[in-house]
Amino acid sequence: MKNRDLSIVNLRPQILSARITPNMSNDEYFQNKILRPILKLQNDLFLAIFKNYIKKNKNVFYEINVEKRLKYVEHAIQKDIKFRNNLKGIIIGQFTVEEYEQYIKNSSALNKRMMNLLISRIQSQIQLLEPNSDGIAI
Secondary structure, eight states: OOHHHHHHHHHSOOOTTSOOOTTSOHHHHHIIIIIHHHHHHTHHHHHHHHHHHHHHTTTGGGGSOHHHHHHHHHHHHHHOHHHHHHHHHHHHTTOOHHHHHHHHHTHHHHHHHHHHHHHHHHHTTGGGGSTTOOOOOO
C-alpha cells in the first residue's frame, strides 16, 4: 500500500458496531468497512459545512421546528446537487486508490448509501447545528 493510502486508512476510527460478515453484499461491506469510518472521521467537518449551508440560506433552518429541521437536512443533501456533490467529494477524497476503484464499479448505489448515512448522521446530531454550538460531537 502506498504512503497516502496507508496514512488515510490509519486515520480512520474503528467502528465496533459496523459488523463485517462473510455473507454480506459488496455494497454493505463497502458501507461498513469504508464509508462509516470516513463519515465518523469527517463528522466535525460535515457539521461545520452544514452550519455554513444554513447560514448561506439565510438561517431559515433556525426558524422551523425540529421535525421540519430533520426534513430540511434530508432535502438539502438529496436535492441541492451542488451541495451534495461537495459532500460526496469530501468523502471520496478519503478513499484509497483501491477503494475508489471499487467505488466506481457501483457508484450509483454507493452514492445512495453514502448520502443516507450522512443524512442520518447529521439528523442524529441536530442539536449541534444550533448557532451557539461549536459543532464538535462527543
